[in-house]
Amino acid sequence: MTETLPARAASPSTGYVPPAPGGRAPREPRPPDAPRPRARSALVWRIFAAAAAVVCLLVATVVGTLEVFARRTADAAIARGLHDANNHVESLLDGRARALASAAEVFAQDSHIGSLLLNDSASADLLDQASEAARRTGATWVQFTDADGVRLAKSDEPSAPRVSLGATALVGGALDGQSTTGAGVAGDSVAIEGVAVPVSVGPDSARRIVGVLVAARALDSAVVRELHDATDGEVLIYHLDGAGRPRVSASSLPDAQRTAVLQRVSERRAAHDSVSGLALHLGGTTFVGQETPLRSAGGSVEGGVITLRSRDRELAPFLALRRRVLLAGLAGLLLTFGVAYLVARQITRPILALRDAARRVAAGDLSASAVGVGSTGEVAELADAVRSVLDQVQDRHALAEVVERARAVPHPETLGSGGGAVDGILAPGTVLARRYVIDKVLGVGGNGVVYRASDSELGETVAIKTLRQEAVVGGELALARLKEEIRLARRITHAGVVRIHDLGEADGAYFVTMEYVPGLSLQELLRRLGPLPAPVVVALGKQLCGALAAAHGQGIIHRDVKPPNLVVQPDGALKVLDFGVARLAERVSGLTQTGLVVGTPAYMAPEQLLDEHVDARADVWSVGVVLYEAVTGRLPYDAGTPAALIGRILTGDATAPIEILPSVPAPLSDAIARALARDPTQRLSSAAALHELLARAVRGEAQG
Structure with missing residues (x-):
């Protein structure tokens, strides 16, 4: 796939600048004395601003997260507190009602009470008993009714009229023989909790109800204080007046705040909403409230007990923490401003040094790749990457100059320039597969002929390799193996590997289409120039190892690395050809044959000659042979016959390149020797390892 190109003028002394990808002309380098844009300050300030922005964002995120967490935590604490307060209110009211009912039942069991209820003329005595009952039960007042529910006496109101109370659920339930409890309103001014117990006379088997004892306790400020101390919150007890409007019975809140609570209760009741979950602002403080309804014995709502908890008090610890975080963040931000500026300058200094080095290289100063940045970490890695790119530019420049010199050397015409069909070679102008027009012959190999x-x-211009019939001997098995090798080769996408397009067939003969690569093969370079300078050999070896490492990463072994399969383009880029004999590092069952050895013996590793298991180390051996030949002008092993050559490879030791040519640098000679270790376990394990050794060699850092 190579052709001989006519000579052209040598590259200028300022250095070779390879073309940009896609064939575009390179950008004209800036003259060394041209003014440079002052990017240092801008870059420093951008890094400084970015670092400061990150710190500000971090502080804002912490404060915002703390704010959300604080409010959620406070709301959860308030909800728990209100739930506990509601339970406490219910427990307190229930306990007071049970205690009052128990005391009333004990007093009502006195037979004297029953006698008085049956005696219409005992009103004064009955009033005295009502007062005594109030004292003993701890009630605010006590009243008696007869068997019809008509009030006969009331302890706190001697002149209370005789009205019928039998229709009320509280008294009616007692007349039916059951003690009843329920809330109510006394005098349209205060909420009460009341109990009614039946008063009966006669023997146990024939007792009859002769009246009812009703005892009531006011829900007053004493109850409010008890609830306030128990719930650690504000308390308001209200009742509904005759018009259904809420009125305060007792509260721990100031008068002005009581009015605001009652107004909100009125609004909720008008909208038929529960008072639970009530949120309101009182005196600059946010409260959340919950109601425990006060129900009559019949189940109707007569009022309620509202407990309020301060949301601001629950948030106070978090707000204090937020202030401390803000102050600490502000102090940290001020400190970070200074540190970020210093760090930014520290970061930009080596980056700008790398920028200047790249510009000098673009202007033709190839010595600029030896740039030191005096840094570590990621910046050092960036410097290594930039140095690697600049080294690649140097390598391609060195190879491009070699191609220039080789093209200037007079040479006889090769097979590719001839015409006519000889020994099955297609003549120029021949149309293959009704699509490809043959231009010229590029080369003849063991497996077929290569055309442009x-x-x-x-x-487009392509390269076509027609395969000899012997290459596919074996019928379907051989064809399957060939297709598998083509499929594997197409998986390699490295720029240093010639791309395989397709496998075709015409008139019973198979051919492979692939990328056309103009340039000179390494074989032609060595034929025209002889041994190459050590820096050129290192540059060639690094590009070759990079391409093979990409193939090995796909599990593909080339198995036939040799000078005819390596093409150097005019811009100094190396291309590896003929992956047609490549196969998976692990053999595919059914697609290989025992005893089938592929490759060129002079460049084949010992294990490959013995048809043993082959891996990436076989290609490392071949690269070692290629580099040996390139730097010394001869093969490491030579003999008169193929059998003798194989015997020497399997048993002999190659002379070190430095012993043949003392001018060969010792690090390069050692790297080649390690690639040619006859025992695979002692050989460099991969093309990547050899690439690293060559890179050290060019820097004078090779290690034994």
């Missing part, structure tokens, strides 16, 4: 051709459908 024009693709009439796509209008």
Whole structure:
């Protein structure tokens, strides 16, 4: 896939600048004395601003997260507190009602009470008993009714009229023989909790109800204080007046705040909403409230007990923490401003040094790649990457100059320039597969002939390798193996590997289409120039190892690395050809044959010659042979016959390159020797390892 190109003028002394990808002309380098844009300050301030922004964002995020967490925590604490307060209110009211009912039942069991209820003329005595009952039960007042529910006496109101109370659920339930409890309103001014117990006379088997004892306790400020101390919150007890409007019975709140609570209760009741979950602002403080309704014996709501908890008090610890975080963040931000500026300058100094080095290289000063940044970490890695790119530019420059010199050397015409069909070679102008027009012969190999051709459908220049019939001997098995190798080769996308397009067939003969690469093969370079300088050999070896490492990463072994399969383009880029004999590092069952050895013996590793298991180390051996030949002008092993050559490879030791040519640098000679270790376990394990050793060699850092 190579052709001999006519000579052209040597590259200028300022250095070779390879073309940009896609064939575009390189940008004209800036003259060394041209003014440079002052990017240092801008870059420093951008890094400084970015660092400061990150700190501000971090502080804002912490404060915002703390704010959300604080409010959620406070709301959860308030909800728990209100739930506990509601339970406490219910427990307190229930306990007071049970205690009052128990005391009333004990007093009502006195037979004297029953006698008085049956005696219409005992009103004065009955009033005295009502007062005594109030004293003993701890009630605010006590009243008696007869068997019809008509009030006969009331302890706190001697002149209370005789009205019928039998229709009320409280008294009616007692007349039915059951003690009843329920809330109510006394005098339209205060909420009460009342109990009614039946008063009966006669023997146990024939007792009859002769009246009812009703005892009531006011829900007053004493109850409010008890609830306030128990719930650690504000308390308001209200009742509904005759018009259904809420009125305060007792509260721990100031008068002005009581009015605001009652107004909100009125609004909720008008909208038929529960008072639970009530949120309101009182005196600059946010409260959340919950109601425990006060129900009559019949179940109707007569009022309620509202407990309020301060949301601001629950948030106070978090607000204090937020202030401390803000102050600490502000102090940290001020400190970070200074540190960020210093760090930014520290970061930009080596980066700008790398920028200047790249500009000098673009201007033709190839010595600029030896730049030191005096840094560590990621910046040092960036420097290594930039140095690697600059080294690649140097390498391609060195190889491009070699191609220039080789093209200037007079040489006889090769097979590719001839015409006519000889020994099955297609003549120029021949149309293959009704698509590819043959331009010229590029080379003849062991497996077939390589042509340059024009693709009439796509209008592109391609390389075509026609395969000899012997290459596919074996019927379907051989064809399957060939297709598998083509499929594997197409998986490699490295720029240093020639791309395989397709496998075709015409008139019973198979051919492979691939990328056309102009340039000179390494074989042609060595034929014209002889041994190459050590820096050129190192540059060639690094590019070759990079391409093979990409193939090995796909599990593909080349198995036939040799000078004819390596092409150096005019811009100094190396291309590896003929992955057609490549196969998976682990053999595919059914697609290989025992005893089938592929490759060129002079460049084959010992294990490959013995048809043993082959891996990436076989290609490392071949690279070692290629580099040996390139730097010394001869092969490491030579013999008169193939059998003798194989015997020497399997048993002999190659002379070190430095012993043949003392001018060969010792690090390069050692790297080649390690690649040519006959025992695979002692050989460099991968193309990447050899690449690293060559990179050290060019820096004078090779290690034994």
